[in-house]
Amino acid sequence: MKLSNSFSGALRTFAYFMASGSQNTLEGVDYLSLYGEEPSAIEQVFAIYANVIEMDETGKVLNAKYAEKRATDYLRSYCDRNFKVTPPYEDWELTLY
Known part of the structure; x- marks a missing residue:
């Protein structure tokens, strides 16, 4: 089974921003340096x-903004x-898989 276009789009958008x-x-948080200095923070x-995002039976993403918020709250x-x-x-x- 391939990832849905909905999920691919949500992930791509999140990765871009x-x-x-x-x-x-993450407005006001200087996090870009972590990419080179502390990649495990970005990994988390x-x-x-990925753990929080939910999709319906057709692969449509149901909670992209909530998944982003949970993920970026960690970095904040x-x-x-x-x-x-x-x-x-x-x-x-x-959990890391």
Whole structure:
């Protein structure tokens, strides 16, 4: 089974905004240097995104913005130790496969 066009589009859009430094949920957070210096932080962001995103039986993405928010909240908390993720992550959201 191939990934749906809906998921491919959601992932591509998320990756673009993450890599360009223009992800709106990370406004004011200097995270681009993490790509070269701390890639495991970026890896965790994409793992959370992939774990949280949901699709219907046809492959249509149902919660792209929520998946982005959960993923980028991790990076915000990584860069700003005073930022608290609400609600706290559940283990399944953080699992690396």
